[in-house]
Structure formats: structure tokens, C-alpha cells
Amino acid sequence: MTxxxxxxxLLFYSKTHNPNPPAHLGSRYRKVGGFLPEAGNTIVCHAEKGSRTQTVLIEAREKYLAMPExxxxxxxxxxxxxxxxxxxxxxxxxxxxFWPSDLPLETPIDDMTELMAARLEGFSMADPFNVAVVEARPSGLLLDGATENDRKVMRAWRHAFADLLGYRQPNHEDYKFHMTFAYAIERLExxxxxxxxxxxxDVAEDIRRKAPVFELTxxxxxxxxxxxxxxxxxxxxxDA
Structure with a gap:
């Protein structure tokens, strides 16, 4: 295969095509010993516990774990x-x-969380959206809205959060929604x-068939x- x-x-995780060390190795996790302390906050949708989607995701994750690498x-x-x-x-x-423009960069994370939570109390976006898998990659899944309207709504949520919190990260406009299964310690031969x-x-096809729309919190x-x-x-x- 060429x-x-x-x-x-996949090529991003290839030693030949991307010889650089994995981005978060040494700061987020070790080669041996698991994850490192890396405090922060984020806005996420979890896989719904006990749902069909969670079962399908566990099955997918098992396929990754079964790989020789x-x-x-x-x-x-x-x-x-x-x-x-x-x-x-x-x-x-x-x-x-990567930081609210009106807050000092040295502000402790706990204080940042408190300040950001206070701002988010006034968040008014409430349009619902559905999520589906786009493709599988070595670190997990790429996701997006299930329909064009869902994709627009998800972007609208991001814009609303950015406006309220006071920052837009460099990848704000072209951010890739994802679900992480794993972090690379060593790239693939x-x-x-x-x-x-x-x-x-196979994973992507199986998920599309069994969980065409994700059940997320x-x-x-x-x-x-x-x-x-x-x-x-x-x-x-x-909104109801």
C-alpha cells in the first residue's frame, strides 16, 4: 500500500511521515507511568453512561487495544x-x-475556573444538536454534527462560549471535534x-451502523x- x-x-501517527515526538508526551503523560498532573477546565459532552453509544464505543476501543501496537x-x-x-x-x-484576554496569565487554575464559571452562569445558548462519527484515527474518533444544521449549531455554541469567556484559540474556526481513546507514546512503523x-x-463503519447518532450528556x-x-x-x- 502506498x-x-x-x-x-493515520499518516500523522506514522514515524516515517511525522518523525516529531508526540505533542503532549512529557507534559500530559509519560512513556511509562501514565498521566501527569495537568490541571485545567473544559466544556465537554460525555458518552451517556449505560447507553447503546457507550457500549459501541467500548467495543471500538477494544479493537484498538487488540492491535499489536x-x-x-x-x-x-x-x-x-x-x-x-x-x-x-x-x-x-x-x-x-489560549487565555481570556482580560485575565493575567499567571492566575491560578482554580481561580480561573471560578472566574470562568461565573461568566458561564450567564450563558444563554440552548439549541440542541446531534453528533455522529466522521472517521476513526489512531487516537480515537473525529466527530461532527450529524446534519448540516447540527454542524452550524455546534459552531454557534463555540462562538457563544468564545464571546462570553473572552478568547478564541488559533484553531477556533476549524476546530476538529473528537473523542480521545488514547495518546501516542511512540508513532507507528x-x-x-x-x-x-x-x-x-472497520471501527468507523461499525459505529455508523450501530450508533448513527451519539447518545451524549x-x-x-x-x-x-x-x-x-x-x-x-x-x-x-x-431548549425543550
């Missing part, structure tokens, strides 16, 4: 599976374009790419100490 037969998402990835717990709707602030990314492409295609403003658990502080309800 490179053109592999998805760009699974040890080259650090997997997140099933309980933490979520789709990020809007990225909050995080200890390891204290930069102006060329010989592994064909079986990974086959697995990823309502968007929630969450805090976290690391990537193991996201604790909900504020829940944003949809």
Missing part, C-alpha cells in the same frame, strides 16, 4: 470518554491566545499502517487534574 492509500489522520499508546479510562465542545484553560498552555487503516475503517463545564477524570461543575441544558 501513502495515498492511508488517511492523513497497542502498547505504543496510553489509553484513557472508559469513564472519561467525551467530546470536547470548547477548550478551557490548562496549566501547560498559559499563552495569550510503516509495516503497521495497512492493518491500522483496515482497523480504523448535555454540555458541561468541567474541571480536571489530569486526563483520567472530568468533573462536571455546570451543565448547559437544551
Amino acid at each position: 501513502a495515498t492509500m492511508f488517511s492523513p489522520e 497497542a502498547q505504543q499508546f496510553l489509553f484513557t479510562p472508559i469513564s472519561s470518554l467525551h467530546m470536547t465542545l470548547f477548550e478551557g484553560v490548562i496549566e501547560t498552555r498559559r499563552r495569550q491566545d 510503516d509495516e503497521a499502517l495497512p492493518r491500522w487503516q483496515a482497523m480504523l475503517d 448535555l454540555p458541561a463545564f468541567c474541571v480536571f487534574e489530569d486526563m483520567n477524570h472530568f468533573h462536571e461543575l455546570l451543565i448547559f441544558d437544551f
Whole structure:
């Protein structure tokens, strides 16, 4: 198989096509020893506990774990599976374009969470949206709105959060909604790419068939100490 037969998402995890070290290795997680402390906050929709969607996601995750190269990835717990709707602030990314413009970059994360939660109390966006899988990649799933209208609504939520919180990250307009299963510790050798492409295609097809629309919890403003658990502080309800 040639490179053109592999998805760009897979090639990003190829040693040959992307020899750079994984972005968060050493700051978010170790090669050995799991996740590192990395406090922050975020706005996410969790996989609905006990739902058909959660079952399908667990089945998909098992296919990743069954790959011969699974040890080259650090997997997140099933309980933490979520789709990020809007990225909050995080200890390891204290930069102006990732931070509310009117708040000092040295503000402690706990204080930032309190200040941001106060702003979010006035959040008024309530249009509902449905989510579906776009494709599978080595770190998990790419997601988006199930319909064109859903995609517009999800972007509208992001714009509303950005306006209220006072920052737009550099990828705000072209942000890729996703659900993370795992973080790369070591990228893939060329010989592994064909079986990974086959697995990823199978996972995406299986999810489309079994969970064409994801059952997710309502968007929630969450805090976290690391990537193991996201604790909900504020829940944003949809219009009935």
C-alpha cells in the first residue's frame, strides 16, 4: 500500500511521515507511568453512561487495544470518554491566545475556573444538536454534527462560549471535534499502517451502523487534574 492509500489522520501517527515526538508526551503523560498532573477546565459532552453509544464505543476501543501496537499508546479510562465542545484553560498552555484576554496569565487554575464559571452562569445558548462519527484515527474518533444544521449549531455554541469567556484559540474556526481513546507514546512503523487503516475503517463503519447518532450528556463545564477524570461543575441544558 502506498501513502495515498492511508488517511492523513493515520499518516500523522506514522514515524516515517511525522518523525516529531508526540505533542503532549512529557507534559500530559509519560512513556511509562501514565498521566501527569495537568490541571485545567473544559466544556465537554460525555458518552451517556449505560447507553447503546457507550457500549459501541467500548467495543471500538477494544479493537484498538487488540492491535499489536497497542502498547505504543496510553489509553484513557472508559469513564472519561467525551467530546470536547470548547477548550478551557490548562496549566501547560498559559499563552495569550489560549487565555481570556482580560485575565493575567499567571492566575491560578482554580481561580480561573471560578472566574470562568461565573461568566458561564450567564450563558444563554440552548439549541440542541446531534453528533455522529466522521472517521476513526489512531487516537480515537473525529466527530461532527450529524446534519448540516447540527454542524452550524455546534459552531454557534463555540462562538457563544468564545464571546462570553473572552478568547478564541488559533484553531477556533476549524476546530476538529473528537473523542480521545488514547495518546501516542511512540508513532507507528510503516509495516503497521495497512492493518491500522483496515482497523480504523472497520471501527468507523461499525459505529455508523450501530450508533448513527451519539447518545451524549448535555454540555458541561468541567474541571480536571489530569486526563483520567472530568468533573462536571455546570451543565448547559437544551431548549425543550
